[in-house]
Amino acid sequence: DVKVTQSSRYLVKRTGEKVFLECVQDMDHENMFWYRQDPGLGLRLIYFSYDVKMKEKGDIPEGYSVSREKKERFSLILESASTNQTSMYLCASIEAGELFSGNTIYFGEGSWLTVV
C-alpha cells in the first residue's frame, strides 16, 4: 500500500518558534510538494522538489523554507512561525518525468498547525 506520511497531524506552536513539518513517502517518487489549505482559498503550492537537494518556489513561499536531503523525505520549515501561518498543510508526491502522463498524485493526511 503506497503511502505519504506526515509526521504530525495536529500541532500548536507559539509565535516566533521554528516549526518543522515532515513528510515521508515510500514510493521512490522524485517529485514532492507542500501545499497550504485555507477556507475559501483552496490548496496553494508553497514549494516543490523534483529531486534530492532540488527545490523550487511555488505560489506562496514567503515565510517558508524546505529541505530534501533524502529522496523519501521532504520537510517544510517555518523559520519563525506567525499567526497567519495557522493552516492545514498537505504533502504530496508523484512519480513523473518531464511530462505528466496521468500518474497518480498521492497526498498525506494533512497537518493542522495552530500558531498562538
Place this chain on the structure above:
Amino acid sequence: AQKVTQAQTEISVVEKEDVTLDCVYETRDTTYYLFWYKQPPSGELVFLIRRNSFDEQNEISGRYSWNFQKSTSSFNFTITASQVVDSAVYFCALTPERGFQKLVFGTGTRLLVSP
C-alpha cells in the same frame, strides 16, 4: 496562467437528491489533465477521477458522473441520489502535461447532505 474556478462555495441538499458541482478552468495548454478530489472531515484528499484533455467522453462510476466539455472549459461532477457520506469538500484541479508542478486547485465546494 492556469486557473480553476469552483463558484459554488457550499451546497446543501437532502439525502437522495441529485447534486452537480461545477468546475470551470482556464489554460493555454493543449494537453492537460483535470481531476476531482474529495476531502472528508478527516482531511485526507481522496482521488475520484482524472481526465486528459483529449478524452471528452463522459464517465459514470456508480452514483458519480462527470461531464467534460472542452467547448465551455467545464468539468462538472454530479452525484446521483446523494447520501450523508457524500458530505465533504470537493476540489477540482488542473495540471498541464508539461510543468505539472503547477498543479492548480479550485477553492473547493463544501457539500452538506442531510438525512
